[in-house]
Amino acid sequence: MLKKLQSNRTALLLLALCLLFIYGCSTGPKRTDTPPAEKPIAAITDISPSDAAEKTRLAYAQFVDVRTTAEYKAGHADRAVNIPLDTLEQNLDRIEKNEPVYMICETGRRSREASEILARNGYTMIYNVTGGTAEWRSKGLPMK
Numbered sequence: 112m113l114k115k116l117q118s119n120r121t122a123l124l125l126l127a128l129c130l131l132f133i134y135g136c137s138t139g140p141k142r143t144d145t146p147p148a149e150k151p152i153a154a155i156t157d158i159s160p161s162d163a164a165e166k167t168r169l170a171y172a173q174f175v176d177v178r179t180t181a182e183y184k185a186g187h188a189d190r191a192v193n194i195p196l197d198t199l200e201q202n203l204d205r206i207e208k209n210e211p212v213y214m215i216c217e218t219g220r221r222s223r224e225a226s227e228i229l230a231r232n233g234y235t236m237i238y239n240v241t242g243g244t245a246e247w248r249s250k251g252l253p254m255k
Contacts, residue, residue, distance in 0.1 A: 189253035215240040
């Protein structure tokens with residue numbers, strides 16, 4: 112009988128230790144091995160010149176041409192303002208963060224790069240005009 116009592120005591124002790132272990136592992140703040148992201152990168156949406164022309168006709172539309180000043184002066188999409196790519200980061204205060212912004216260049220490469228700069232700086236509604244001013248012009252869309 113003493114042996115049976117000792118066996119029951121050992122079983123109860125093991126059960127208590129298991130319950131403590133399970134309870135101890137299931138409470139408290141959960142750790143994560145991945146650090147939190149600094150800022151989510153906004154999605155950059157490609158938009159055709161025709162769709163961009165329609166959207167930028169609105170009274171308040173941000174339409175930025177990131178080509179050089181000389182390229183811009185030679186002809187640009189109607190309503191586009193010029194902020195050359197190499198000066199974009201110094202001019203971010205000219206672009207509203209929480210409003211849609213349409214980016215254009217000559218072919219789409221520089222405007223894609225500019226869009227990525229905006230995304231890294233917290234802009235959330237970024238549209239890259241595919242084909243750029245070259246395609247805009249070829250479709251007969253309004254130019255200045």
